Amino acid sequence: MKKILLGATALTLCAGFSSAAYAEFTLNILHINDFHSRFGPITGTDSNCDVETDAAGECFGGIARLKTAIDTKRAELDGQNVVLVDAGDQFQGSLFYTQYRSEIIAEFANDLGIEVMAVGNHEFDDGPEELAAFLEAANFPIISGNTNVENEPLLAGKLEGTYVLDVGGEKIGFVSALAEDTDETSSPGDGVEFDDTITSLRTQVDALTAAGVNKIIALTHVGYTQDLQIAANVPGIDVVVGGHSHTLLSNTDEAAAGPYPTMVNNPDGAEVPVVTAGAYAKYLGDLVVTWDDEGNVISAEGAPIIMDASVEPYEAYVTRLAELEEPIQALMAEVIGTTTEPLEGSREVCRVQECSMGNLLADAILDRVADQGATIAFQNGGGIRSSIDAGDITMGEVLTVLPFSNTLATVEISGADVIDALENGVSDIENGAGRFAQVAGLKYSYTLANPAGERISDVMVRGEGDEWVPIDEEATYKIVTNNYVRGGGDGYGTFAEGDNAYDFGPPLEQVVADYIAKQGGTYTPYTDGRITVVE
Secondary structure: OOEEEEOOOOOOOOOOOOOOOOOOEEEEEEEEOOOOOOOOOEOOOOOEOOHHHHHOOOOEOOHHHHHHHHHHHHHHOOOOOEEEEEOOOOOOOOHHHHHHOHHHHHHHHHHHOOOEEEOOHHHHOOHHHHHHHHHHHOOOOEEOOOEEOOOOOOOOOOOEOEEEEEEOOEEEEEEEEEOOOHHHHOOOOOOOEEOOHHHHHHHHHHHHHHOOOOOEEEEEEOOHHHHHHHHHHOOOOOEEEOOOOOOEEOOOOOOOOEOOOEEEEOOOOOEEEEEOEOOOOOEEEEEEEEEOOOOOEEEEEEOOEEOOOOOOOOHHHHHHHHHHHHHHHHHHHOEEEEEOOOEOOOHHHHOOOOOHHHHHHHHHHHHHHHHHOOOEEEEEHHHOOOOEOOEEEEHHHHHHHOOOOOEEEEEEEEHHHHHHHHHHHOOOHHHOOOOOEEEEOEEEEEEOOOOOOOOEEEEEEEOHHHOEEEOOOOOEEEEEEEHHHHOOHHHOHHHHOOEEEEOOOOEHHHHHHHHHHHOOOEEOOOOOOOEEEEO
16 A cells, blocks of 8 residues: 655645546545543443453443454455544543553554544643654654644654555545644643644645545544534545544434534535544444545445444453553552442533532542632533542542643632633533533533623622622632643633642642542532523
8 A cells, every 4th residue: 555645734745646537436434533542441431441341241442342343344345445544632541541651552553553643632732742752653644734843843844734545546635634722722832833724724635636636535633513614614625534522423323413424515515424433432433435536425324333342352452451551450449439429520511511520520629729718619621531430439530530640720810810711611612622611619600502702690609608609800719720721721821821820739630539538438429500501
């Protein structure tokens, strides 16, 4: 399979090769996205699955099942045209990443045979250094067409923007884009900039088209809503394979956000299939696309394949994971308390409304510094990465919920700025953005029907005698959050501009463990109406 790399701006291509086709061409696209280092199986609520539950057939995903599913599909399609692509966010989300960083990701991704991957925002979580290490270790191209890295020495010249695969005698072009707010949601550093998604993709497509490529796939990490906009506004893109929003598309699952594929009319009147495959390798996307001899898509169909108990784990991977788990088993197994009911930490809930995991985290961090004068806690919904089932809570589970190595942070801001921060929290709720604010010491309402910036109302704080009183916009409040949010992450620039900031408190996972111990070791999850959604 001949592989041709193209530069990040895709403006210096040679047009010296032909992509003339003389018959219909069919391509089987296998795809994953938002794996987040979930190498082990997960439960139906996306928490870690123990051996007994997995053996009972009640768990999903895991790299070993994914390997089996990919190998099975390739065997079934032997002699046909097949590609395996990844729409980003391999980094972060489990103790495997905490322990091994990109080393373990490259090991398994190389063996799976991924052929093209888009950069996800979480690939920047440990700065340019870790992404550079991953680029070096991966034996497949990792692309991001709207990510300008020329002023970042560790990445300059190493991150391509587009890529061309020769499959079955046809040249398949890949264009790419990463969420423009990655500087808010991750840690790319000052030397990395993100260009306008639509403008960049148009430039990439024009360059590929000029070079004779007439079959173009957008491999994106911008979220399903933005993927639909890309399909509708960028002529020349034939297929969009996306990630970032953890969206499940399906023609049979009632919980799906839309059909698989979702068909969108582009500016030329053609229908463009858009697909994405949930998250955590619970599904393997499986799309079959056929082009006519002029490079027009004439059919697109498929379905995500669920990685349930019917998929036998690949034994060699099971053995390898057991080896890798040894150094972290003691930490994972440490019981730090018990929860009487499941702790709800799913993104579908915690990024749009009050959730019990958000209350636990916000209550815990506020309790930790209440004696220092803090009265309000903010926990970004995007920092909550998993639920926890009823029963014993292990440190491994807490670290899965809080995988980002964040520390406790405090800052002083005005009441008006508190309201501004809350407006930021609900400003992109339509796309499930991680900035949604779980809170403690505070109550608020929001109206989704209102435009962003005008959604917050009825903000209340605790007054003397624990009575709830309207926030005083002129008063100064000491806020506790995590160091990522305090530094302006997830759009919280208000906190970055506050006074008397301190970012070096204890790790959040230890704060939570200590708080549960303070409750006597047994915790009962709850919600109490601190966030109200106004219809």
